[in-house]
Amino acid sequence: MSRPVRRILVVGPSWVGDMVMAQSLFMTLKAAEPRVEIDVLAPGWSLPILARMPEVRQGIAMPLGHGQFGLKARWQLGRRLADSGYDQAIVLPGSLKSALVPLFAAIPRRTGFRGEMRYGLLNDMRHLDKQALPMTVQRFVALGLPAGAAQPPATPVPRLRADPANFARLREQFGLLVNRPAVAFMPGAEYGPAKQWPLHHYGELARSLVELGHQIWVLGSAKDRVAGDEIARLGGEGVFNLCGSTQLADAVDLLDAAAAAVTNDSGLMHVAAALDKPMVAIYGSSTPHHTPPLSDKAQSLYLGLECSPCFKRTCPLGHTRCLTEIRPQQVLARLCGVAGLSLGA
Numbered sequence: 507m508s509r510p511v512r513r514i515l516v517v518g519p520s521w522v523g524d525m526v527m528a529q530s531l532f533m534t535l536k537a538a539e540p541r542v543e544i545d546v547l548a549p550g551w552s553l554p555i556l557a558r559m560p561e562v563r564q565g566i567a568m569p570l571g572h573g574q575f576g577l578k579a580r581w582q583l584g585r586r587l588a589d590s591g592y593d594q595a596i597v598l599p600g601s602l603k604s605a606l607v608p609l610f611a612a613i614p615r616r617t618g619f620r621g622e623m624r625y626g627l628l629n630d631m632r633h634l635d636k637q638a639l640p641m642t643v644q645r646f647v648a649l650g651l652p653a654g655a656a657q658p659p660a661t662p663v664p665r666l667r668a669d670p671a672n673f674a675r676l677r678e679q680f681g682l683l684v685n686r687p688a689v690a691f692m693p694g695a696e697y698g699p700a701k702q703w704p705l706h707h708y709g710e711l712a713r714s715l716v717e718l719g720h721q722i723w724v725l726g727s728a729k730d731r732v733a734g735d736e737i738a739r740l741g742g743e744g745v746f747n748l749c750g751s752t753q754l755a756d757a758v759d760l761l762d763a764a765a766a767a768v769t770n771d772s773g774l775m776h777v778a779a780a781l782d783k784p785m786v787a788i789y790g791s792s793t794p795h796h797t798p799p800l801s802d803k804a805q806s807l808y809l810g811l812e813c814s815p816c817f818k819r820t821c822p823l824g825h826t827r828c829l830t831e832i833r834p835q836q837v838l839a840r841l842c843g844v845a846g847l848s849l850g851a
Contacts, residue, residue, distance in 0.1 A: 584610020
């Protein structure tokens, strides 16, 4: 007689990039126990990303926005989940409120790192050694291992599934060119301008790539539409500003079809890495030592100035040299190197 299937509820993070990196945890859990069932409690926007992860049985939308406490709503959700038969909850965020739903659902084992006075909410509390686990993805994976277990020699790399049929629809909808390889630009960064490479640099790079025979797809949310317009103006014909015109799942399929990508340290950077795209990732106030793109085909450009990394939303010194001094020709040279013949003239 086969043993009962174990069921785990993962309380997911609130950022696109972190949600992509959480797939490494799901892969770790599946490798240890192939029949385990993994559900993920997450913001509604992330459900299309979770649907592209074969390890996840279902995504469950958190009915609260980022930063909302909503004690009653969390209690009601916990009580609805109480009959789901979860054996364990793994809480990825470090906040007190993120541990409430597993408690209200009476999940017997509740795992997470110590943080925000969560004593009593978590009963499998782990100490986070930031020096031993410098990368976010390592910390996620560690919560899927037995307490005290050594980190695996190789962290599973996120791999999202794409939908070619949806890309075909998008190509027709937006009139994307069929005879030119595409380079995706992701000029946004929700965290703030200290992570955003200057738009005139993106525009100059776009023009160089168009002259080499490529098309540019600028991807991002509605907040990035103005930035996309500026890149399109500077880059000329062959630049398509898709910011705000697509959903997150569409961005997955567009990135999968692109030949390469250039990106700030952003959520879409991690999506591109999870599709194993040749990529140049540009870092300013953050560092690739903490949240690198998890792909052998990605290269990070990081100057490592004396003031870096500051992890600030805006440059405290007012110059943002960590970004402005990364020149378009440097990025083009790296892109040609990492993407190989796909960037030939």
